[in-house]
Structure formats: structure tokens, C-alpha cells
Amino acid sequence: MSGTARTAVLRDAVGLGVAVGLYGVAFGAAADAAGLDPWQALVMSLLMFTGASQFALVGVLGAGGSGAAAIGSALLLGTRNTVYGVRLAPLLAPRGPLRRLGTAHWVIDETTALAVAAPDRGLARLAFLAGGASIYVVWNATTLVGALGAAALGETAQAALDAVVPAAFLALLWPRLRAGAEEPAVARRVALGGAAVALALTPFVPAGVQVVAAVVAVALAGRPRREAAA
């Protein structure tokens, strides 16, 4: 029984690792389009290792945004991982500061999903470690492939890549808007609001700032109200 459960956990972990590889190629290509060299793209995947933040950072740089705006948008998306850490802490219970420092690096969407879905704590740890390892290896390898591949492209292929980047962001956004997501109607309003504010601000603010400003504007519009909270 336990052997079967372990096999299932390992299969899921490796399967997710392979699946994120495709996004790794897309990230490497997007990083190249934003003006990062392949080594900068790879170091981001090695050190930042949280896909949505990495895409956001190169997305803002690609739009001509400042370093501060790029870092700001990466951190905004990175707050998700703080919440995941809170959920994972009692489950993984990393002992000692060194283990905690190591565990923290792999706290992302996929490893959280794997660990939380595991039937017990032992398997949750296995799922976290196996998933983290397989995703880490594939994500970094495919980032380099995407970055080196995109760097070798000609002019028409560059036009293709320019069209691929917004499509990749749309593909990341899509599951959050579809029926079955958490409150999809709210998410759709939030998404439309974010896009509209960003476009409206584009002529008036430095590139990249409109992205962060759009998020802040939408968050303020949806802030908790005292009447509603009661």
C-alpha cells in the first residue's frame, strides 16, 4: 500500500517537472526578448525559482520599464509563496535553520499543490522534495534552452517571439478566469480592470510603472469595506 502511494507521489512529481519544462522554454525566450542574456535568464531560474515572478520581471523590463518597477511586480507575485509557506510549515516542519533555508527555496505553486495533496506527512515531504527537485532541474535546463534558442533567431522569428510573449502571459492568466477557478467572475473583473488601467496610464507614466500602478489601483478598488466586513 505504502509503496503504491510512494510510486504515485513520485510519478506526479516527475510529471509536473516535465510539464513546467515547456514554460521554462517560454521564460528563456521571454527573457531574451526583454534584453537579458542567457546567463541572466539562467541565474533568475536558479535563484528566483518562481515562474510567475520571473515572467513578470522580464515582462516589465521588456516593456521598457525600470528595474524598480520590474522588481516590484516580481515581489507582488512572490507574496503568493509567503502564504504557501504558512500552509507548508506545519506539514514539512523543517528542523533547524539550515533545513528551513533550503526548504524555503522550493516553496512554489507546484510543490505546494503536491505536498498538500499527499495523504500523510511523510508522503507530503517526499512529494515536496521530489517535485521540487524535478521541477528545479527541468526548469533551469529549459530556461537555458529557450534563452539560447531565442538569441539565435532572425528578424521574422523575432516578430514571432514578440507575439509569443503576450500569448504566454494570457496562457498563465487563463486558468484563473475559467469556470471552476476561485471566484472566476471577480477574477475576470479584476483582470479587465488591470488591463484597462495599465493601457490608460501607458502614455503618461514611465514604461513598466503602469503595470504596478494597475495592480495597486485594482487592489484599492477591491479593498475590504467596514460594512462588508461586519
Add this chain to the structure above:
Amino acid sequence: MSSGTLWTVVVVGSLGCYLLKLAGLSVPAAWVERPWVTRMVTFVPAALLAALVAVQALTSGRELVVDGRLAGLAVAAVALALRAPFVLVLVLAGATGALVHVIGG
């Protein structure tokens, strides 16, 4: 942006994202598990990703520009609605962008 500046952005952004992960494992759960925090965390990605879609597809510097990127995005949206896999969505969007570039010069 110079290579040195890019490296700084990469390293500072990475360090910040790491500290956010570490904070989750280290702070008391009650600090983070408040309704407004979880709502922000649920919906901020939708606003941010949508803003990035719009900016990446429709702007160049401070100008709004309509070109092959928007055509590629439209094709990608149709493909996503039909539940096409990620790779196919990107390939179709890229092919559309390249086609518009070749036809439009």
C-alpha cells in the same frame, strides 16, 4: 539598460522573492492568514498578468501600437478557449505574429 544594472535587478529581485518564501515558513500563521491578505494574494496575479498581457500586446514605449502581437494574442485566446495545450497556443500565436510581419513588412 546596462548589463550591470540587469544583473542587479536579477539578484535583488531573486533575493526579495526568496525572503518572501522564507517569511512564510518563519512567521506566525496568524500574521498571514487574514481574509484581506488571502483575497489580495488570490486576485493580485489576475490583475498583474492581465496588465502584462495588455502592455506586452499593445504598447511600445509610451505609445499604443496595433501590430502582429495583437493578432497573435487573438489567436491565442481562441486556442485557449478551445482548451489547446500550452505549446500549441504559443506556436499559433508566434506563427500569426510572423505571418503579419511577413505580409505587412
